[in-house]
Amino acid sequence: xxxxxxxxxxxxxxxxxxxxxGGRPAVVPVNYDVVDDAIVFRTSPGSVTAAAAGTEVAFxxxxxxDAPSQGWNVLAVGPAIPVTDPEVTGRLTRDAHxxxxxxxxxxxxxxxxxxxxxxxxxxxxxx
Amino acid sequence: xxxxxxxxxxxxxxxxxxxxxGGRPAVVPVNYDVVDDAIVFRTSPGSVTAAAAGTEVAFxxxxxxDAPSQGWNVLAVGPAIPVTDPEVTGRLTRDAHxxxxxxxxxxxxxxxxxxxxxxxxxxxxxx
Numbered sequence: 001x002x003x004x005x006x007x008x009x010x011x012x013x014x015x016x017x018x019x020x021x022g023g024r025p026a027v028v029p030v031n032y033d034v035v036d037d038a039i040v041f042r043t044s045p046g047s048v049t050a051a052a053a054g055t056e057v058a059f060x061x062x063x064x065x066d067a068p069s070q071g072w073n074v075l076a077v078g079p080a081i082p083v084t085d086p087e088v089t090g091r092l093t094r095d096a097h098x099x100x101x102x103x104x105x106x107x108x109x110x111x112x113x114x115x116x117x118x119x120x121x122x123x124x125x126x127x
Numbered sequence: 128x129x130x131x132x133x134x135x136x137x138x139x140x141x142x143x144x145x146x147x148x149g150g151r152p153a154v155v156p157v158n159y160d161v162v163d164d165a166i167v168f169r170t171s172p173g174s175v176t177a178a179a180a181g182t183e184v185a186f187x188x189x190x191x192x193d194a195p196s197q198g199w200n201v202l203a204v205g206p207a208i209p210v211t212d213p214e215v216t217g218r219l220t221r222d223a224h225x226x227x228x229x230x231x232x233x234x235x236x237x238x239x240x241x242x243x244x245x246x247x248x249x250x251x252x253x254x
Contacts, residue, residue: 024204024243027187028202029187062142064140075154116151
């Protein structure tokens with residue numbers, strides 16, 4: 001668990017998987033940061049990740065070397081919560097190290113506080 | 128659509144998002160290949176990706192440069208189908224260019240035939 005937290009904090013691009021009720025599943029790459037044990041990222045109010053706010057989402061970070069097959073991945077699952085408190089969003093905008101990957105107007109902060117955090121390391125010995 | 132297909136075929140590692148009915152969502156990196164317009168990868172019979180067979184899944188491939196924010200991503204959505212025909216699995220094992228990323232015993236082939244294929248390119252101009 002501690003190692004998963006450490007690995008999470010080493011990487012700036014993760015993938016959020018959303019599965020809206022009645023909608024189609026999607027995976028979106030985001031620039032993220034970890035603030036107070038929560039994964040935070042910015043999105044546009046009209047995006048699929050914004051629409052997922054309030055639902056349980058999966059967030060994945062990995063480092064994969066194609067050959068030889070080595071790497072690690074960490075999977076966090078938890079509710080996606082829109083961050084609306086102006087004091088908190090102001091602090092996030094100031095303190096988070098991440099810029100929104102796709103640029104543009106991404107004015108909505110979303111926070112994922114994992115209720116499950118798992119990971120695995122892959123080494124050549126696994127083959 | 129054609130550009131999405133081209134981008135899909137340039138990359139060997141993608142992420143499969145599954146959201147099992149009654150279960151928790153997950154995202155798993157896989158080495159994949161594209162054979163006859165279907166995304167194919169190998170997994171273990173007991174894995175979450177194997178359990179997703181028969182359900183609609185999202186499959187994502189991206190290339191992301193952290194800074195400057197440039198890259199692309201492609202999202203395919205469709206049913207995950209276990210490939211059971213020995214003739215087809217034999218051909219996949221022979222023809223597919225991919226090795227299972229995590230190594231080990233991954234004897235089950237899964238195929239995703241996208242019913243939706245979307246993508247976007249991000250350039251510095253988007254910022």
